[in-house]
Amino acid sequence: MKADVTLDCVGLYCPMPIYNTAKKIKELKNGEVLEVLASDEGIKEDAPAWCRTTGNEFLGIEEKGGEYHVYIRKLE
């Protein structure tokens, strides 16, 4: 999946990936895609939950070599 901006949260634990995501998404324009790289498994559940609550679109998650690539489209 192609992303407009990538955020590296590898090695960070909850709540830092979500905190950094919330901060980073402010820099994106509406409709742009943010890719979050993380190693903490919690992100698999936390990213969709964060998207549901904040009204952003959860596009999916890919697991590559022990790292998670999360894709989020910024909405509204």
Add this chain to the structure above:
Amino acid sequence: MKEKLTLIVSSGDMDKALAALNLALGASSMGMEVSIFFTFWGLNVIKRDQGSIRSRGIMRRMLNFMNRGGASRLPLSRYHMFGLGKWMMGRLMKDSQFPSVTELLALAHESGVKFIACTTSMGMMGISKEAFIPEVDSYAGVATYLAEARDARINLFI
């Protein structure tokens, strides 16, 4: 209206402070308003790390000498082992790039989390405002907390 989380932090243990600040930071990252009401031993979390606390009367002076507080001085609720356990936990946190209580307080404040200190505990223990970090937003009592809590979706006592 924004959704809201309120926390009462009544414990001065490091692990409880971490849990509270973790929740606060998570909630603010999810677009919620957050207020933390620090009471009793919980006041230790928002005390300055430097200097001593001046208070009147032998009992209050003894209490504040023994119970100095400050974000970097909070003990672990288990396996503190006179500071050895805490030191080891600090190393593990650093290894995991996990922020300290001091760093979490700064991040929370930056994200707009409100810190409220309980004036009843302050009065009883003889702790003045000068003992606290400047990030404390207000000094108040139970009515302030309840007025916030009745509008909040989530209220937790830690």
